[in-house]
Amino acid sequence: MTEQLHQITVTVNGVARRADAPARRLLADFLRMDLGLTGTHLGCEHGVCGACTVLMDGVPVRACLIFAVSADGHAITTVEGCCDSGGELGPVQQAFQECHGLQCGFCTPGFITTITAYLEENPKPTEEEAREAIGGNLCRCTGYQNIVAAVLRAAEILRERDADQAGAGGAA
Amino acid sequence: MSDKLVGQPLVRKEDPRLLRGDGRYLDDLGRGALAAAFVRSPVAHARIADIDVTDALDVEGLVAVYTHEDLPGRVAEPLPLLIPHPDLSHPRTPYCLAKDEVNHVGEAVVMVVATDRYLAEDAAERIVVTYEDLPPVVGIDQARAAQRLVHDEVPGNIAARSVQTNGKGDARGAIAAAPHRLSLDLQIERSASMPMEGKGVLAHWDADDRTLRVHTSTQTSTSVRLAVAAKLELPPDRVEVITPDVGGGFGVKIVHPWPEEILVPWAAMTLGRDVKWVEDRREHFISSAHERGQQQHVEAGFDGSGRLLGLSVEIWHDNGAYVPYGIIVPIVTSTQLLGPYKVGAYRVEFTSLYTNTVIVTPYRGAGRPQGVFAMERTMDAIAEYLGLDRLAVREANLIQPEEMPYDQGLVFQDGRPLIYDSGDYPTMLRMIRELVGWDGFEAERAAAAAEGRRIGIGIGAYVEGTGMGPYEGAHVKVETTGEIVVSTGLTTQGQGHYTSLAQIAADVLGVGVGDVTVITGDTRRFKYAVGTFASRAIVTSGNAVAVAAGKVAEKAKRIAAAALGGGTAPEDLELVDGTVRRRDDPAASIDLRTVAVLSNPLRYAFDEAAKAATQFAAAVGTGDEPGLEATGYYMPERSTFAAGAHGVVVETDPETADIRILRYCVVHDCGVVVNPRIVEGQVHGGVAQGVGGALYERIVYDDAGQLVNASYMDFLIPFATEVPHIQTAHMVTASGVNPLGLKGAGEAGVIPTSAAVASAIEDAEGLAVRRMPISPSELYELRKLHETRKSRKEQVSA
Ligand code: FES
Ligand code: FES
Numbered sequence: 001m002t003e004q005l006h007q008i009t010v011t012v013n014g015v016a017r018r019a020d021a022p023a024r025r026l027l028a029d030f031l032r033m034d035l036g037l038t039g040t041h042l043g044c045e046h047g048v049c050g051a052c053t054v055l056m057d058g059v060p061v062r063a064c065l066i067f068a069v070s071a072d073g074h075a076i077t078t079v080e081g082c083c084d085s086g087g088e089l090g091p092v093q094q095a096f097q098e099c100h101g102l103q104c105g106f107c108t109p110g111f112i113t114t115i116t117a118y119l120e121e122n123p124k125p126t127e128e129e130a131r132e133a134i135g136g137n138l139c140r141c142t143g144y145q146n147i148v149a150a151v152l153r154a155a156e157i158l159r160e161r162d163a164d165q166a167g168a169g170g171a172a
Numbered sequence: 173m174s175d176k177l178v179g180q181p182l183v184r185k186e187d188p189r190l191l192r193g194d195g196r197y198l199d200d201l202g203r204g205a206l207a208a209a210f211v212r213s214p215v216a217h218a219r220i221a222d223i224d225v226t227d228a229l230d231v232e233g234l235v236a237v238y239t240h241e242d243l244p245g246r247v248a249e250p251l252p253l254l255i256p257h258p259d260l261s262h263p264r265t266p267y268c269l270a271k272d273e274v275n276h277v278g279e280a281v282v283m284v285v286a287t288d289r290y291l292a293e294d295a296a297e298r299i300v301v302t303y304e305d306l307p308p309v310v311g312i313d314q315a316r317a318a319q320r321l322v323h324d325e326v327p328g329n330i331a332a333r334s335v336q337t338n339g340k341g342d343a344r345g346a347i348a349a350a351p352h353r354l355s356l357d358l359q360i361e362r363s364a365s366m367p368m369e370g371k372g373v374l375a376h377w378d379a380d381d382r383t384l385r386v387h388t389s390t391q392t393s394t395s396v397r398l399a400v401a402a403k404l405e406l407p408p409d410r411v412e413v414i415t416p417d418v419g420g421g422f423g424v425k426i427v428h429p430w431p432e433e434i435l436v437p438w439a440a441m442t443l444g445r446d447v448k449w450v451e452d453r454r455e456h457f458i459s460s461a462h463e464r465g466q467q468q469h470v471e472a473g474f475d476g477s478g479r480l481l482g483l484s485v486e487i488w489h490d491n492g493a494y495v496p497y498g499i500i501v502p503i504v505t506s507t508q509l510l511g512p513y514k515v516g517a518y519r520v521e522f523t524s525l526y527t528n529t530v531i532v533t534p535y536r537g538a539g540r541p542q543g544v545f546a547m548e549r550t551m552d553a554i555a556e557y558l559g560l561d562r563l564a565v566r567e568a569n570l571i572q573p574e575e576m577p578y579d580q581g582l583v584f585q586d587g588r589p590l591i592y593d594s595g596d597y598p599t600m601l602r603m604i605r606e607l608v609g610w611d612g613f614e615a616e617r618a619a620a621a622a623e624g625r626r627i628g629i630g631i632g633a634y635v636e637g638t639g640m641g642p643y644e645g646a647h648v649k650v651e652t653t654g655e656i657v658v659s660t661g662l663t664t665q666g667q668g669h670y671t672s673l674a675q676i677a678a679d680v681l682g683v684g685v686g687d688v689t690v691i692t693g694d695t696r697r698f699k700y701a702v703g704t705f706a707s708r709a710i711v712t713s714g715n716a717v718a719v720a721a722g723k724v725a726e727k728a729k730r731i732a733a734a735a736l737g738g739g740t741a742p743e744d745l746e747l748v749d750g751t752v753r754r755r756d757d758p759a760a761s762i763d764l765r766t767v768a769v770l771s772n773p774l775r776y777a778f779d780e781a782a783k784a785a786t787q788f789a790a791a792v793g794t795g796d797e798p799g800l801e802a803t804g805y806y807m808p809e810r811s812t813f814a815a816g817a818h819g820v821v822v823e824t825d826p827e828t829a830d831i832r833i834l835r836y837c838v839v840h841d842c843g844v845v846v847n848p849r850i851v852e853g854q855v856h857g858g859v860a861q862g863v864g865g866a867l868y869e870r871i872v873y874d875d876a877g878q879l880v881n882a883s884y885m886d887f888l889i890p891f892a893t894e895v896p897h898i899q900t901a902h903m904v905t906a907s908g909v910n911p912l913g914l915k916g917a918g919e920a921g922v923i924p925t926s927a928a929v930a931s932a933i934e935d936a937e938g939l940a941v942r943r944m945p946i947s948p949s950e951l952y953e954l955r956k957l958h959e960t961r962k963s964r965k966e967q968v969s970a
Pocket of ligand 2: 101102103104105106107108138139140141142368419420666
């Protein structure tokens with residue numbers, strides 16, 4: 001009973017990656033086991049907790065519910081890819097630190113990816129909308145208060161950065 | 173110094189790593205290790221007739237299959253009883269792999285090791301175990317009835333029966349003699365810690381060195397080390413246990429050794445290969461631990477102002493199939509039940525009962541939510557009976573600040589007298605009254621009623637014993653680079669110890685928090701520790717860090733005084749901004765890192781600090797030890813007592829019985845606060861778990877002992893949309909028992925939530941809530957029952 005392997009090519013955080021894996025390998029396991037990207041966490045393996053959320057072509061998906069073979073040819077963003085280019089904390093990550101949006105940090109990668117995608121869609125959420133935006137991710141530590149605050153703060157940081165860039169562009 | 177770091181809401185040092193995805197949780201380690209999976213019992217109570225592994229053997233990648241018969245020596249014996257107690261008359265603990273009999277769904281029967289987890293599960297699926305069913309005992313009613321037994325040799329299913337009184341006379345007599353009396357029957361259902369990361373173990377056997385290295389997602393690495401050494405019959409010195417980043421604990425990971433913590437290292441030694449096991453979510457539900465399930469009967473006698481003259485409480489506690497962690501939970505319920513109140517004569521009796529369900533061990537709060545539920549329901553019932561304001565009845569019973577320290581006359585979970593060290597409960601109630609808007613609530617209720625809405629207000633207060641001993645320790649070292657390394661044996665699961673312990677050390681050593689690196693839960697770095705549970709970490713470890721850092725500061729002054737010469741005495745010096753300098757002449761100073769170099773009699777000029785040090789002749793004195801480092805311990809005489817009060821406003825839908833929290837307020841006193849940001853976060857997280865326990869979360873077993881909601885789809889942990897906005901207010905009554913004045917904060921948020929929410933629902937609905945959690949359909953049923961009773965009463969009186 002040797003399992004047949006499939007070659008899988010995905011662009012992960014902007015880098016083309018290739019590995020062989022059996023058809024039943026979950027995308028989350030593929031990222032973690034085959035590509036060594038352990039930032040994506042598994043909290044339930046049945047699609048409820050959202051800890052495993054990654055972006056597939058920019059859209060949040062649960063990596064515990066997708067086979068790696070189905071991601072072949074797609075672009076994946078994981079929490080590791082939510083940093084700034086210099087490896088500094090990205091806007092959502094920075095907001096989480098400022099607002100104390102994490103405790104054990106196990107659920108956090110799924111929140112970071114979810115919120116990153118959400119703010120693309122809605123750059124200026126209200127508190128109510130921020131709460132809704134994270135309404136599909138479980139956190140057992142924080143009671144969510146500071147995660148909601150982090151969504152709002154991340155939006156603010158993004159706006160500040162945009163303004164800085166516009167300012168810099170204008171001056172040039 | 174006015175610019176003390178203790179007390180400041182610093183952002184956490186550990187965050188950037190965790191935020192980038194660079195955390196190192198158990199499953200992130202050991203790439204390439206063999207994977208273990210378990211065949212677990214699908215039935216609640218049965219004899220094992222046969223185990224047939226034939227079909228599994230041709231799964232490619234299979235490495236080994238083990239049943240109980242394969243286990244050698246002490247690995248084959250039952251797991252230890254961690255906390256014996258004289259009242260625990262019939263302790264039963266499980267085997268690592270079931271021997272002859274299974275006692276709950278999920279009990280491990282066979283271990284499979286394969287080259288990866290997929291294959292290990294393939295093999296596990298093909299193993300056929302034949303069971304001869306025995307009748308299961310499920311739920312407290314069946315356990316009490318004792319028509320069936322979980323363990324043949326345990327009569328009445330009774331693991332323990334225990335009685336305590338507070339030494340203020342005969343409670344039953346006091347109740348009988350009291351002007352007023354009432355009784356209540358209460359019930360709390362099962363829940364569970366449910367950290368987002370389950371358990372997991374990785375073991376590496378170094379055959380050359382004869383050393384075993386175990387990584388485990390635990391709340392106590394030092395104790396796991398001793399347990400593994402004992403079970404595997406290795407000298408403790410050959411075993412290292414390391415706790416990596418832990419994705420939450422909330423109590424369940426204090427239990428040790430879990431069967432897997434013995435089996436995985438044993439397999440690694442036997443196979444000479446790294447072996448890893450990572451629990452999946454279903455395994456966590458059916459084979460870890462639960463808590464909360466209790467029935468209670470309360471008898472209260474009181475006077476016309478609601479003062480409790482006598483209180484008698486009987487508790488029936490469901491301890492599951494085994495009691496490896498002893499009977500801590502019902503002991504805590506019995507002793508913490510009194511909360512901020514002084515009662516006349518108190519008698520409490522608990523019976524801890526076996527059932528064919530998963531073991532019951534502390535979950536955040538550890539028996540306190542049940543105790544507070546009993547006491548606060550009693551307070552509300554007295555108010556209702558006498559027609560008094562619910563807060564007024566509480567106020568009538570409060571311990572006053574001038575009565576501190578207050579001896580409750582009981583023996584606490586640590587075996588020491590239950591003496592509250594400090595607290596100001598009248599102020600606490602005054603604060604919650606204001607915060608939740610108690611006095612203006614009748615107007616609010618009327619306004620809501622005018623719109624056809626039904627709202628109610630409730631309150632819950634508690635006292636929490638925290639920071640218990642026997643000890644914690646720390647090692648503090650100043651490197652010649654100026655980096656301060658603080659090592660403590662206790663573990664961390666998200667409480668921010670890397671930051672708060674750094675704040676304490678940095679203050680003592682006069683450095684910045686960025687100069688301090690904290691290492692936790694690694695027995696290679698610090699071997700003596702108890703663990704992170706019972707809201708004890710910051711109290712015990714925090715004070716230990718202060719002691720160790722204080723010793724380092726003294727040593728730094730001794731060395732610097734000698735180096736500065738000119739008659740400088742250590743007392744003339746202070747540690748400021750990374751230097752040791754004269755108080756009267758700040759220009760006379762040496763960098764702390766240079767002092768670190770001087771502390772080593774053998775030093776070569778490897779780095780700049782060493783070169784700089786060559787200008788000073790003096791070094792560590794004869795009779796002193798090399799190295800600018802020290803070990804310190806803090807051994808509390810007894811626990812310190814934190815307290816708080818929660819106030820909540822709920823709205824109940826008159827049609828659908830939907831329950832919504834409109835306002836949630838917390839007044840919280842954990843003594844001196846090291847990092848307000850972190851403490852606030854702990855409170856938030858606790859309240860969210862409390863709200864879960866009040867309205868959503870329950871572990872449901874059917875009559876056959878099947879856990880029917882063993883997934884996040886069916887066990888309803890609140891999402892952000894279910895947790896209300898939480899308003900907090902803090903007060904500080906410093907602890908009287910430890911030098912830093914600290915009290916624990918980890919569990920506080922969860923303790924009075926069910927009590928407060930029940931109180932608010934009662935208030936909105938005008939009916940008695942005696943069981944938590946409560947769902948809309950249960951409230952709906954309660955309403956119907958209430959109506960029927962009312963109309964019956966009306967008929968009788970007509
Ligand atoms: S692990 Fe994928 S949703 Fe929980
Ligand atoms: S921070 Fe621990 S689960 Fe969210």
